[in-house]
Amino acid sequence: MEVIEKRQDDISIMRLLGRLDSNTSPEFEQKLFAVIEDGERSIVVDFEELDYISSAGLRVLLKAAKELKRSQGKIVLCSMKEYIKEVFEIAGFVSLFPIVPSVGDAMKKF
Amino acid sequence: MTEGRISFELKNSLSELKKVSKNLELFGRSLDLPQRTIFKINLALEELVSNIIYYGYVDDDDHWIKIAISLEGGVLVISLEDDGIPFNPVEAREPDCGCPIEDREIGNLGIHLCKQFMDDLIYERRGNKNIVVLRKDVEEI
Numbered sequence: 001m002e003v004i005e006k007r008q009d010d011i012s013i014m015r016l017l018g019r020l021d022s023n024t025s026p027e028f029e030q031k032l033f034a035v036i037e038d039g040e041r042s043i044v045v046d047f048e049e050l051d052y053i054s055s056a057g058l059r060v061l062l063k064a065a066k067e068l069k070r071s072q073g074k075i076v077l078c079s080m081k082e083y084i085k086e087v088f089e090i091a092g093f094v095s096l097f098p099i100v101p102s103v104g105d106a107m108k109k110f
Numbered sequence: 111m112t113e114g115r116i117s118f119e120l121k122n123s124l125s126e127l128k129k130v131s132k133n134l135e136l137f138g139r140s141l142d143l144p145q146r147t148i149f150k151i152n153l154a155l156e157e158l159v160s161n162i163i164y165y166g167y168v169d170d171d172d173h174w175i176k177i178a179i180s181l182e183g184g185v186l187v188i189s190l191e192d193d194g195i196p197f198n199p200v201e202a203r204e205p206d207c208g209c210p211i212e213d214r215e216i217g218n219l220g221i222h223l224c225k226q227f228m229d230d231l232i233y234e235r236r237g238n239k240n241i242v243v244l245r246k247d248v249e250e251i
Contacts, residue, residue, distance in 0.1 A: 022127055059217055063216050087153070091223060092205075
């Protein structure tokens with residue numbers, strides 16, 4: 001998996017490529033929490049090129065969302081493949097995260 | 111109707127999960143299964159296998175987890191066998207998926223996802239082995 005980070009209009013955009021599974025989630029967790037610890041409160045995670053997610057990936061996102069909730073921050077997810085969105089629905093995560101079709105839509109959520 | 115079977119073994123190490131995705135890709139390609147079907151099987155297997163690796167063993171020895179996947183008559187049958195401590199995923203506690211974010215527990219989702227993605231999950235303790243059999247009708251995925 002690869003995480004490509006960029007900052008635009010005071011928002012951190014993290015683009016995920018490949019697979020977010022038990023092996024790769026620790027790397028994403030470390031990068032996401034480094035951004036939060038740097039004081040970032042507006043984060044977009046772009047799923048366009050993510051092909052796979054398991055509960056290990058969901059766990060990292062939930063942990064980050066809890067942390068941001070405490071500090072008045074927000075995490076917005078975008079560009080998910082339909083079968084990945086289904087995982088979020090089954091896990092009951094669609095009520096915990098704004099999930100929008102594109103990065104542009106995500107930027108408007110802040 | 112296309113039919114096929116694949117079987118392989120994994121050591122009790124998370125890095126072995128790569129074998130699951132590699133084998134599933136080959137299996138899926140040979141049977142022309144859609145990507146979302148491969149995805150669901152991969153997810154179900156990752157959740158069960160990682161659970162066995164995290165919680166199944168009380169020693170530091172190497173253990174083997176046996177996996178077999180077959181497609182017969184439009185039904186995918188996936189079986190797992192491990193020699194870890196008894197664990198029945200059928201009886202695993204369901205997470206509360208409706209509560210607000212402050213109360214959502216971190217974790218405990220894997221077996222839930224696996225059950226939701228499969229049509230059937232059967233568990234049996236046979237000797238010192240856990241046997242789990244998953245079924246999924248491919249017509250509907």
